[in-house]
Amino acid sequence: MSPVLSVRDARKRFGNVAALDGLSFDVAPGTITSVIGPNGSGKTSLMNLVTGFYQADSGSLRFNGVELRGLPPHRIARLGIGRTFQQIRLFADLSVLDNVRIGAERKGGKGAQQRSHALLERLGLFHARDWPAQALSYGHQRRLEIARSLAAEPSLLILDEPAAGMNPTEKRDLESLLRDIRAQGITVLLVEHDMDLIMGVSDFVVVMNAGQTIASGLPAAVQSDPAVIEAYLGVRHEVRHEVRHEAR
Numbered sequence: 409m410s411p412v413l414s415v416r417d418a419r420k421r422f423g424n425v426a427a428l429d430g431l432s433f434d435v436a437p438g439t440i441t442s443v444i445g446p447n448g449s450g451k452t453s454l455m456n457l458v459t460g461f462y463q464a465d466s467g468s469l470r471f472n473g474v475e476l477r478g479l480p481p482h483r484i485a486r487l488g489i490g491r492t493f494q495q496i497r498l499f500a501d502l503s504v505l506d507n508v509r510i511g512a513e514r515k516g517g518k519g520a521q522q523r524s525h526a527l528l529e530r531l532g533l534f535h536a537r538d539w540p541a542q543a544l545s546y547g548h549q550r551r552l553e554i555a556r557s558l559a560a561e562p563s564l565l566i567l568d569e570p571a572a573g574m575n576p577t578e579k580r581d582l583e584s585l586l587r588d589i590r591a592q593g594i595t596v597l598l599v600e601h602d603m604d605l606i607m608g609v610s611d612f613v614v615v616m617n618a619g620q621t622i623a624s625g626l627p628a629a630v631q632s633d634p635a636v637i638e639a640y641l642g643v644r645h646e647v648r649h650e651v652r653h654e655a656r
């Protein structure tokens with residue numbers, strides 16, 4: 409099957425920093441594909457390139473065969489790519505319902521209100537529809553951002569660290585929400601730090617380091633890849649080991 413998203417040799421510099429240094433990978437349709445990597449490895453830059461918030465210096469980013477480079481964010485959104493942000497971007501003073509309705513109206517057509525209600529029910533936020541968005545817990549604000557993206561009915565949903573700041577219950581709910589989204593036929597590109605979530609929910613994992621792909625494959629295979637352990641997981645294991653050592 410042809411990939412939904414195909415990134416080839418993407419490069420992006422900020423001054424002296426090569427945020428993306430020849431990144432290539434594919435996202436297969438209907439999958440949850442996760443991107444992991446240490447802080448500063450270029451994950452958010454990648455999301456910003458795919459959604460048109462930044463322009464790549466070179467390389468190609470194709471969505472269902474359509475080159476995204478050069479397109480502005482609203483055109484890319486209309487092609488069917490939705491996103492959430494690492495820093496939550498809601499309309500804090502607007503109601504929960506209005507936040508979702510804005511997403512639904514972007515899609516256009518009739519029934520924005522009805523679709524928004526249905527989404528809020530599905531995501532367990534209907535009871536809070538009249539609250540200002542800022543009255544929600546942090547985890548629920550992240551859920552609301554996902555609801556707003558889904559309201560525009562994307563075929564590819566990009567989530568930048570959706571579990572950040574969530575408690576264990578909220579993380580479990582997020583995991584089942586992601587499965588539910590995938591079951592609807594929406595492809596998910598997930599950037600996350602939480603390894604339990606990644607390993608539990610991903611069909612495919614791409615590991616980045618210094619703006620490049622250093623490994624990719626099934627979660628279990630990636631987890632035992634020596635390059636990954638060295639660049640990323642190894643640091644965590646070491647930390648855990650030290651903690652255990654100290655506790656003794």
Ligand SMILES: Nc1ncnc2c1ncn2[C@@H]1O[C@H](COP(=O)(O)OP(=O)(O)O)[C@@H](O)[C@H]1O
Nearest residue numbers: 422425427445446447448449450451452453454
């Ligand atoms: N708008 C920007 N201006 C300058 N440097 C940036 C900008 N965005 C990202 N960078 C730099 O690019 C590198 C990759 O950052 P980022 O994509 O945010 O990584 P990650 O999301 O993996 O933590 C970092 O060195 C970061 O400082």
Ligand SMILES: [Mg+2]
Nearest residue numbers: 451452453494
């Ligand atoms: Mg980031």
